[in-house]
Amino acid sequence: MSELLQLEDSITKLRGVGPHIETDLKKLGVTTLADLAELLPFRYEDRRKVRLIRELPYGQDVVIDVEIVKVGTRRSKTGRLIVEAKGKDPSGEISILWFNQRFILKIAQPGRRLLIYGTRKPAKSMGNPFFAKKIIDRPELVPIYPATAGLSQYRLVQLIHQLEPVLDQEKDLLPEPTRTTLKLPKKSEALRECHFQQDPDSAAVARRVLAAEELMLMSIKILQAHAARLQLMGQPIKIDADYLKELTAALTFKLTDSQRRAAWEILQDLTKTTPMNRLLYGEVGSGKTAVAMLVAGNVIKSGRQVVFLAPTVALADQHYQNLKNFFEPRGVTVAKLTGDVKTKEEADLYIGTHALLEEPGRFKNLGLVIIDEQHRFGVAQRQTLVATSKPPHLLMMTATPIPRSLAQTLFGHLDISLMTGKPIHQKEVTSRIFEENDRMEIENNIRARLKCHEPGFVICPLIVGEEQPRSLLSLERKTIESEEKRLAQEFPEAKIAVLHGRLKNADKEKIVADFRAGGKIDILLSTTVVEVGIDNPAATWILIEEADRFGLAQLHQLRGRVGRGAKESVCYLADSATSPKGRERLEALVSTTDGIALAEADLRLRGPGELTGIEQSGLPELKFFDWSEPQLFGQVFAEAKKIVNDGLEKYPNIIKAINAQNQKVETGGA
Numbered sequence: 001m002s003e004l005l006q007l008e009d010s011i012t013k014l015r016g017v018g019p020h021i022e023t024d025l026k027k028l029g030v031t032t033l034a035d036l037a038e039l040l041p042f043r044y045e046d047r048r049k050v051r052l053i054r055e056l057p058y059g060q061d062v063v064i065d066v067e068i069v070k071v072g073t074r075r076s077k078t079g080r081l082i083v084e085a086k087g088k089d090p091s092g093e094i095s096i097l098w099f100n101q102r103f104i105l106k107i108a109q110p111g112r113r114l115l116i117y118g119t120r121k122p123a124k125s126m127g128n129p130f131f132a133k134k135i136i137d138r139p140e141l142v143p144i145y146p147a148t149a150g151l152s153q154y155r156l157v158q159l160i161h162q163l164e165p166v167l168d169q170e171k172d173l174l175p176e177p178t179r180t181t182l183k184l185p186k187k188s189e190a191l192r193e194c195h196f197q198q199d200p201d202s203a204a205v206a207r208r209v210l211a212a213e214e215l216m217l218m219s220i221k222i223l224q225a226h227a228a229r230l231q232l233m234g235q236p237i238k239i240d241a242d243y244l245k246e247l248t249a250a251l252t253f254k255l256t257d258s259q260r261r262a263a264w265e266i267l268q269d270l271t272k273t274t275p276m277n278r279l280l281y282g283e284v285g286s287g288k289t290a291v292a293m294l295v296a297g298n299v300i301k302s303g304r305q306v307v308f309l310a311p312t313v314a315l316a317d318q319h320y321q322n323l324k325n326f327f328e329p330r331g332v333t334v335a336k337l338t339g340d341v342k343t344k345e346e347a348d349l350y351i352g353t354h355a356l357l358e359e360p361g362r363f364k365n366l367g368l369v370i371i372d373e374q375h376r377f378g379v380a381q382r383q384t385l386v387a388t389s390k391p392p393h394l395l396m397m398t399a400t401p402i403p404r405s406l407a408q409t410l411f412g413h414l415d416i417s418l419m420t421g422k423p424i425h426q427k428e429v430t431s432r433i434f435e436e437n438d439r440m441e442i443e444n445n446i447r448a449r450l451k452c453h454e455p456g457f458v459i460c461p462l463i464v465g466e467e468q469p470r471s472l473l474s475l476e477r478k479t480i481e482s483e484e485k486r487l488a489q490e491f492p493e494a495k496i497a498v499l500h501g502r503l504k505n506a507d508k509e510k511i512v513a514d515f516r517a518g519g520k521i522d523i524l525l526s527t528t529v530v531e532v533g534i535d536n537p538a539a540t541w542i543l544i545e546e547a548d549r550f551g552l553a554q555l556h557q558l559r560g561r562v563g564r565g566a567k568e569s570v571c572y573l574a575d576s577a578t579s580p581k582g583r584e585r586l587e588a589l590v591s592t593t594d595g596i597a598l599a600e601a602d603l604r605l606r607g608p609g610e611l612t613g614i615e616q617s618g619l620p621e622l623k624f625f626d627w628s629e630p631q632l633f634g635q636v637f638a639e640a641k642k643i644v645n646d647g648l649e650k651y652p653n654i655i656k657a658i659n660a661q662n663q664k665v666e667t668g669g670a
C-alpha cells in the first residue's frame with residue numbers, strides 16, 4: 001500500500017486516520033503527507049541512559065532495567081491511585097511508583113523484566129522511590145512532537161513512521177549551489193534524520209532547511225514586487241524650488257540638516273516616473289512632520305491632492321490643526337476625515353484616519369499618500385489607496401527603528417530615508433527604573449515638577465479592572481480607573497485629565513487640544529493611545545506603570561513624548577517584576593536613547609516583534625525561521641538575488657511553490 005502514497009496526498013490516506021484524527025491534525029496545520037513530514041519534533045527525550053539502581057542519580061530522567069518482584073496498590077492522602085512495585089536489578093532493589101494508571105497492574109507483574117523510563121526523587125517517607133513515566137521497548141532517543149489533546153505522541157509517531165517510504169519524493173526547493181553555500185543537506189535527508197535517526201541535533205538542521213525554503217520564497221516575492229513596481233507608470237512631480245523656499249521660510253524654526261536631506265531625497269524621488277515607495281525613518285521628535293509638510297506642499301502646488309493618514313483620531317486632529325494653520329493662509333484647502341467626521345467638500349489636503357481608506361474613489365487627482373506611524377495600517381489597507389490606474393506616490397513615516405541586520409533584506413522592497421539627530425533644542429531624557437518602595441520619592445519629584453508648572457504623563461496599561469482575569473494570587477493591576485482616584489489624592493492641586501480609547505472622538509480631541517494648549521492639564525493619565533505622536537513641548541516627565549510589561553518599541557515611543565522642549569526631562573519606569581525579561585528590557589531602555597540600538601537589543605531579547613515591524617514590511621508570518629539567527633535571512637536573500645538574476649524560469653520547483661502559495665492566499669487557506 002505504501003508504494004502508492006504520494007507526498008501531496010491527504011493524510012486520510014494513512015492507516016488509522018479517521019475524522020477525529022484528521023481534525024486534530026488540521027489544528028497542527030497538517031492536511032497532506034508533506035505537511036506531516038514537516039511537523040518537526042520540538043525536542044527529543046533521551047531514553048538511552050540505562051542506569052543501575054545502586055547508581056541512580058536524583059532528579060534525572062533515566063532508564064532502569066528491572067525485574068518486578070512484587071506489586072500492589074494504595075491511595076494517596078488526596079485519593080490518587082498509586083501502583084507501587086518493587087523492582088530489582090543486579091545492583092539492588094527500588095520501589096517504583098505510578099500514579100492513576102491502573103492498567104499498569106496488567107503489565108508490571110511479578111517475574112517480568114521491564115525497561116522503565118522515569119526519575120528518582122528524594123522522598124524519604126517513601127524510601128526515595130523511582131517515579132515511573134513510561135514503560136519502553138528499547139533505550140532510544142525519542143522525538144517529541146507538538147501533540148494536541150486529542151492526538152497522542154504515540155499516534156503521531158505511528159503516522160510519521162508510515163511516511164518513511166514517501167520521504168524520498170521530497171524535492172529540494174533550494175538548488176544545489178544554494179545548499180552548498182548555506183551548508184544545508186537535501187531536504188529528504190534532513191527530514192529523515194530528524195524523524196528516524198538517533199541524533200538530537202537533527203531537528204535543528206531540518207528546521208534550518210525549512211526556514212531557508214520559506215525565506216527563499218519570501219525573498220523572491222520581495223524581489224518580484226520590487227521589479228513590478230519599477231514597471232508602473234506614476235506621476236512625475238517637478239520640484240518647485242521657489243515655493244519650497246517660501247514654505248521653509250514660513251516655518252517657525254530652521255530645518256535641521258537631517259530634515260533638509262530627507263526632504264530633498266523624497267522630492268527627488270517624486271520627479272521619477274516610477275511611483276515612490278519610501279520609508280522615512282526618524283527618531284521620535286526628529287521632526288518628520290515638517291518634512292512631510294514641505295513635500296505635501298510641493299505636490300499640492302503641482303495641482304494634485306495629498307492624503308495624510310494618522311493612526312489615531314487624536315493624532316489626526318493634532319496634524320489637522322498644525323497643517324491647517326500652516327496651509328490655509330496660503331490658499332490650500334484642508335479637510336479632515338475621521339471615523340465620525342465626513343466631509344463631502346473637495347480639498348487639496350485630506351487629513352484623517354483609516355476612514356479615508358474606505359472610499360478610495362473619492363480622490364480625483366491623488367498625487368501623494370503620506371502614512372504616519374505606518375505600522376498601524378495593514379498592508380491591504382495601504383493597497384486600496386495605491387492600487388489605481390495612476391498610482392500615487394507613497395511616503396511612510398515611522399519612528400519604529402529597524403535593526404541594521406534586517407534593514408537590507410526585510411525592507412529590500414522599500415527605499416529608506418534616515419533622519420538622524422533631533423532639532424537642536426531637544427534634550428536627552430533621563431530614564432529611571434523604580435520599584436514600589438521608591439514610589440514616595442518619585443512622587444515627590446513629580447510634585448516638584450508640577451510646582452514649576454511642568455505637566456507630564458502617567459501611563460497605565462489597563463482602563464478598568466475587569467480586563468484582567470482575577471484570581472486570589474494575581475497582583476493588583478494598575479488601571480486608569482484606580483489611578484485616577486489615587487492621583488487625585490496624591491496631587492490634590494493638579495488638574496488631571498484621562499485619555500483612553502473608549503472615549504468619544506470629540507472628547508479625545510478636546511483633551512489633546514487642552515493638553516497642548518498648556519495650563520489646562522497638569523497630569524494626563526492615559527493608556528498607550530498617547531504613544532504615537534502627541535506633542536506638548538512643555539511636558540517634562542512621564543511615569544509608566546508596569547513598564548516591564550511593555551515592549552521596547554512601545555516604551556521608546558512613550559518616552560519620546562517628553563524631552564520635546566527646552567527643559568531636561570525624565571522618564572520613570574515602574575518595574576512590577578511580573579514580566580519575564582521585563583527587567584532586561586527596562587535596562588536596555590535606560591542604557592540608550594538610540595532607537596536603532598534598541599531595535600537590535602529587542603531583536604536579541606525576543607525576536608523581531610513589533611520593533612522590527614514585520615507587519616510594516618507586509619510579509620507573511622514565517623513558520624520555521626528563528627529570529628535569534630537573523631543572518632540566515634541575509635544569506636538566503638543574497639542567494640535569491642542570484643536566482644532571479646539567473647532567470648527564475650530555470651527553477652521550476654520555486655515557481656511551483658510560489659504559485660501554490662499564492663493560490664492558498666487567494667482561497668483564504670491557512
Ligand code: ADP
Binds near residue numbers: 285
Ligand atoms: P516626529 O518625528 O516624532 O513626528 P514631530 O514632527 O512631531 O516629530 O516634531 C517634534 C517637535 O519638534 C514638534 O514640536 C516640531 O514643531 C518641532 N520641530 C521640528 N523640526 C524642528 C526644527 N528644525 N527645529 C526646532 N523644532 C523643530
Ligand code: MG
Binds near residue numbers: 288289533
Ligand atoms: Mg510624528
